[in-house]
Amino acid sequence: MLDGAAPPVIETRGLRKRFAGVEAVAGIDLAVPPGGVYGFLGPNGAGKTTTIRLLLGLLRPSGGVSRVFGEVVEPGAPVLSRIGALIERPAFYPYLSALENLAVFGTARGIPADVLTGRTREVLDQVGLAAVARRKAGGFSTGMLQRLALALVLLDRPRLVILDEPTNGLDPNGVVDVRRLIAGMAASGATVFLSTHVLPEVEQLCNRVAILRDGVVVAEGAPGSLLRENDHLFVRFDTPSEARAARALLGVAATETAAGPNGGAALLVDMPASRASSVNRTLAEASLHPAELTIRRQSLEAIFRELTAEPEASATADDRRTPTAPPAAPPDPLAIPPDAPPAPAAGSPT
Amino acid sequence: MMALLRADWLRLRRRRDLWVIFVLVLLIGGIGFIAGYRTDVQDPPPFDRAQAEQDLEQSGYFEGMSQEEIDAARPQLLADQQAQAEADLAARNDEQLISLQKYEFPQSILAMIGLGIAPIVALVLIATLVIGDEFRFGTVRTSLLAAGNRRRFLVSRLISLVAMTVGLYVALALLAVVLSFVLVVIGAELPPATMPLHPGPALALVGTEILSATVLIALAAALTVLLRSGALPLLIVVLGLLLETFIAALPVFWPGKLLSGVPQFFLTNAGRTLLARIGNATGAIGMTGQEVPPAPIDLALPFVVAIVVAWGLLFLVIADRRIRTMDVTE
Numbered sequence: 027m028l029d030g031a032a033p034p035v036i037e038t039r040g041l042r043k044r045f046a047g048v049e050a051v052a053g054i055d056l057a058v059p060p061g062g063v064y065g066f067l068g069p070n071g072a073g074k075t076t077t078i079r080l081l082l083g084l085l086r087p088s089g090g091v092s093r094v095f096g097e098v099v100e101p102g103a104p105v106l107s108r109i110g111a112l113i114e115r116p117a118f119y120p121y122l123s124a125l126e127n128l129a130v131f132g133t134a135r136g137i138p139a140d141v142l143t144g145r146t147r148e149v150l151d152q153v154g155l156a157a158v159a160r161r162k163a164g165g166f167s168t169g170m171l172q173r174l175a176l177a178l179v180l181l182d183r184p185r186l187v188i189l190d191e192p193t194n195g196l197d198p199n200g201v202v203d204v205r206r207l208i209a210g211m212a213a214s215g216a217t218v219f220l221s222t223h224v225l226p227e228v229e230q231l232c233n234r235v236a237i238l239r240d241g242v243v244v245a246e247g248a249p250g251s252l253l254r255e256n257d258h259l260f261v262r263f264d265t266p267s268e269a270r271a272a273r274a275l276l277g278v279a280a281t282e283t284a285a286g287p288n289g290g291a292a293l294l295v296d297m298p299a300s301r302a303s304s305v306n307r308t309l310a311e312a313s314l315h316p317a318e319l320t321i322r323r324q325s326l327e328a329i330f331r332e333l334t335a336e337p338e339a340s341a342t343a344d345d346r347r348t349p350t351a352p353p354a355a356p357p358d359p360l361a362i363p364p365d366a367p368p369a370p371a372a373g374s375p376t
Numbered sequence: 377m378m379a380l381l382r383a384d385w386l387r388l389r390r391r392r393d394l395w396v397i398f399v400l401v402l403l404i405g406g407i408g409f410i411a412g413y414r415t416d417v418q419d420p421p422p423f424d425r426a427q428a429e430q431d432l433e434q435s436g437y438f439e440g441m442s443q444e445e446i447d448a449a450r451p452q453l454l455a456d457q458q459a460q461a462e463a464d465l466a467a468r469n470d471e472q473l474i475s476l477q478k479y480e481f482p483q484s485i486l487a488m489i490g491l492g493i494a495p496i497v498a499l500v501l502i503a504t505l506v507i508g509d510e511f512r513f514g515t516v517r518t519s520l521l522a523a524g525n526r527r528r529f530l531v532s533r534l535i536s537l538v539a540m541t542v543g544l545y546v547a548l549a550l551l552a553v554v555l556s557f558v559l560v561v562i563g564a565e566l567p568p569a570t571m572p573l574h575p576g577p578a579l580a581l582v583g584t585e586i587l588s589a590t591v592l593i594a595l596a597a598a599l600t601v602l603l604r605s606g607a608l609p610l611l612i613v614v615l616g617l618l619l620e621t622f623i624a625a626l627p628v629f630w631p632g633k634l635l636s637g638v639p640q641f642f643l644t645n646a647g648r649t650l651l652a653r654i655g656n657a658t659g660a661i662g663m664t665g666q667e668v669p670p671a672p673i674d675l676a677l678p679f680v681v682a683i684v685v686a687w688g689l690l691f692l693v694i695a696d697r698r699i700r701t702m703d704v705t706e
Contacts, residue, residue, distance in 0.1 A: 084517050084704040102700055107524030117514030117706070122390055134383035134522035178518070 033096060035060045035186050035217045036081060040090035042241075043076050050076040052241035053090065058219055058234075063212045065228040065249070066221040067330060068238030074221045075114055077238070078190050081219070082111050094186060107135060110184035110216075114191050116175030120164025124155050124174050127163050132181050142181075149177040154203060168195030176207060187211055188219045193227065205231060225330060237330060259295040259302055261309070262318040266291040272314050276305070290317055380523055380532035388536060394502055398544065401498045405488055405548050409479070409555050412487070416475045417565050420468055423461040428454055473567045478661035480566055481556040482573050486660035488552035489585060495544055499589045500613065503537050503596035508606020514706040530699045534597060534692075541589045545582065577657035584654050588647050591684055594691035595643075601698045604706070620644055637673035645669050646683040653677060 036058035043051040051073045058064045068074045079085040081092055083101045091098060097105040118127045128146040133139070150156045153173040158166075163174060172195050179187055192208070193201045201224075208231055212218050222228060228235055229249060237245040260283070263269045269291035273280045276295055283294040295305060299321040306319055388394060432438070432453060438446045478487040489495070510516040523529035559566060599609035624639035639645045652668040654677075675683075 079517075079704070082517075082521060084520065086701065086703060101702075101704075102520075102524065102526035104524050106521055109521070111521055113517055115514065117518060119387060119509075119515055120513060121392070122387065126386065126390060130383045130387045131518060131522045133386060134380050134519065136379045139382075 032060045034058050034093075036064075036092070036094055036219060038077075038081075038090065038092040041077065041080060041087055041092050042089035043073075043080055043085055044088040045076075049088075049241055051080065051087075054238070054241070054243055056236060056243065056246075058217060060217050061212070061215060062233035063208060063218040063220050063231045065232035065235035066219060066238065067223070067225070067228060067235055068221075069223075072238040073241040074238055075190055076241075078111075078113065078188055078219075078221055081188060082106060082109065082113070084113075108184060108186065110179035110182070110187040112172075112175040112179050112187075112189045112192050114194065115168075116171045118163040118166075118171065118174060120162060123160045123162055124150060124166070124177070125159045127174065128178060128181060131178055135182055137182050145181060146177075149180040152180060152207065153177045154200070169197060169200055172196055172204075173200065176204060180207070180211070183214070184216065186217050186219070188221075190221045191223070192220070193222070193224060201227075258322040259297050259299075259305055260292060260318070260320045260322045261295060261305070261316045262286070262288065262290050262292040263314070264290045264317050268314050269293055271312065272309055272316075275308065275312055275314070288318065292318075294322070377528055377532060380528060381535060383522070384532055384536040388506065388540075391505075393505065394540075397498050397502055398547070401494050401544060402547055402551055404494045406551055406555060409484070409488055409552065413476070413479045413559065413564070416472060416479075419472075420461070420465060422465075423458045425454060425458070428457050432457075474571060474661060476565065476567050477569055477571050479556060479559055479564075480569055481553055482578075483569070483571065483661055484552040484556040485549045486573065486578060486581065486658060487662060488555075489545055489548045489582070495541075495548065495585075496589055496592060499537070499541050499544065500592050500596045501610070502540060503593040504600050504606040504609045506537060507533055507597050507600040508604075508609070511600075511604040511706055512606060516706050517704050520704060526700045527696060530597070530601075530695060534593065537593045537597070538586075538590050541586055541593065545586060545589075571661055572659060574657060574659040577654055578660065581651070581654045581658050581660070584650055587681075587684060587688075588651070591643065591647070591688035591691065594688045594695065598691040598695040598698070601695050601702070617644060637671075640669075640671055640673055640675060641683055643684065643687040646680050646687070649675075650677070650680050650684055653680070 034057040036056060038054050038056045041051055041054040041056075042049065054073070054077055066074055066077070076085065080087055081094065081099060083099050083103050083106045086101055093099065094105050094109060097103060099105065118124075119130065122130060125146055128149070129142055132142045132146065137145070147156070147159070150159050153176050155170065155173050155177060158170070163171065166174065172192065176189075176192060179189070189208070193204050196204060205227060208218055208220065212231070218231075220227070220232065232249055234248050235246070236243045261269075261272060261280075263272065269282070273282065273293055276293070279297055280293045280295045283292050286292065297305060302319060302321060306316070309316060429450070432450065437453070438449070441449070477483055510519055520526055520529055523532070595613065596609055599612050600606060603609060603612070620639070620642045624642070624645070640649070649669050649671065656668075
């Protein structure tokens with residue numbers, strides 16, 4: 027389904043948006059491949075909704091460019107009518123019923139009347155609003171409006187769907203239904219660009235994610251690789267003196283941590299799982315023999331919190347990942363010569 | 377574009393407030409028509425000699441006169457009053473022979489739509505409601521996304537509003553025809569038609585009415601998209617009219633042909649001039665003999681039309697520019 031070689035469906039280069047002195051989007055580079063679900067994460071005020079409005083041509087960029095299906099996005103660009111979008115706080119004509127709202131917007135999108143008649147019923151059924159199809163949208167709850175907006179997105183089966191917090195205001199059943207719908211859209215070949223706070227949603231649905239903070243992308247990639255990048259190695263020794271020696275050997279990457287129920291002294295080494303064998307070898311060469319060497323994998327939530335925390339609190343993590351300010355890498359004491367044979371891992375991921 | 381217009385029709389036909397405005401305009405037009413007929417058809421009360429005598433006594437006219445002098449003067453005074461009343465009645469009858477013709481077809485159509493301000497006010501209100509609600513409800517973003525092209529979105533709204541304008545005037549014209557017919561059917565007093573309408577100017581007048589309404593719709597649209605509101609533009613229109621009046625009064629303080637001619641280029645002044653000049657040529661009863669606003673600079677009719685059209689184009693350009701470049705934050 028995912029095609030890495032195909033041109034990106036959404037592409038932004040240095041996208042910026044400034045509102046009255048506040049830079050809401052501060053230079054975003056994105057390349058969303060066709061197919062699958064692309065997660066767009068970030069805390070409140072990170073610039074997600076502004077980015078989405080820029081992608082939908084609702085806002086004019088202060089700088090940079092965005093392209094959808096290869097066409098430059100600007101207010102009124104023809105390509106916009108090919109996007110199905112759910113923008114936060116969906117708005118409908120309150121004096122029209124759900125059915126009539128879909129008919130109006132569907133007609134405006136150029137869907138023929140005969141197709142619309144059957145399709146509106148079908149999508150309202152899909153989003154669970156069939157029973158209230160004739161009720162005026164003015165009396166709908168937030169969750170119902172959200173469902174109606176999804177019905178509108180589904181109406182003409184767009185190849186690109188942009189969803190801004192689609193599960194906002196939904197009850198747990200609604201959340202599950204919407205996730206199923208999103209998965210269904212992706213399975214049918216559409217590209218879904220999903221902005222959300224709900225990390226389990228991302229873990230369940232997304233093939234790739236971008237994490238936004240203060241208007242810039244601070245991390246991007248497949249959720250699995252983001253998790254792997256944030257792996258830590260847990261190394262436990264029987265004696266504190268071994269731990270101290272190992273820490274001196276491993277340098278800044280190692281920090282002391284609680285040893286746990288088995289006793290001794292332990293280090294947490296900020297290195298991915300792929301480095302486990304080289305850590306083990308380095309320690310062995312120094313006659314340091316860990317009692318335990320395991321991979322500690324962070325949850326996506328922990329990674330999100332670390333990446334989107336205030337700069338003072340997470341300077342190390344941010345400096346490592348902010349693309350606009352690449353850090354100077356410290357010397358790696360565990361550098362493996364290119365011709366060195368791979369060493370077996372001493373532990374197993376937890 | 378057709379898809380957008382169809383969508384507008386699906387949407388607007390479900391708006392009760394617009395129908396209420398529509399019906400109210402027809403109601404005001406109908407009531408005005410009937411009330412006008414009742415006033416015009418009413419004869420002055422016949423001369424009442426006893427009442428006239430009593431009025432004469434109470435008027436103080438005879439104060440200081442002897443009874444003999446009063447008795448000598450009273451019959452003459454009463455005879456004069458009676459003659460005056462009979463002359464007034466005759467004049468009134470002659471006037472009625474003309475004025476009542478405006479309730480007959482086809483004069484009734486122009487009597488209904490010719491000078492009514494209600495349709496114009498209603499159309500400005502409808503325009504601000506139809507466009508302003510897009511911002512009030514936040515549907516502007518969904519509408520713009522559905523439309524794709526923002527100019528098409530604006531044009532479709534304007535076409536819908538102009539269609540409503542035409543619809544409103546057609547409905548008023550039909551109402552006039554129906555009411556004329558009703559007057560005939562119920563045997564209302566209607567003199568024989570002697571005042572023909574001049575079809576060319578009559579059609580031009582209807583066209584001018586629609587043009588004026590369209591220009592005001594463009595003004596309402598421009599203000600609405602500028603202010604992202606439906607209510608503020610109405611206030612601005614009122615303030616604009618006051619400003620026009622203020623500027624029009626300036627030549628009183630600084631006399632001069634050039635300055636006094638400035639108001640001729642104002643929208644309301646040019647519109648009124650246009651309607652009055654064309655109205656005078658229609659042969660429509662009640663429209664002929666209208667006072668044309670003062671015109672220190674002699675402008676030919678096409679030039680006055682051009683002024684009105686230019687204002688309309690200016691409003692359209694502002695609305696178009698605004699809608700195409702604005703950030704939608706709703």
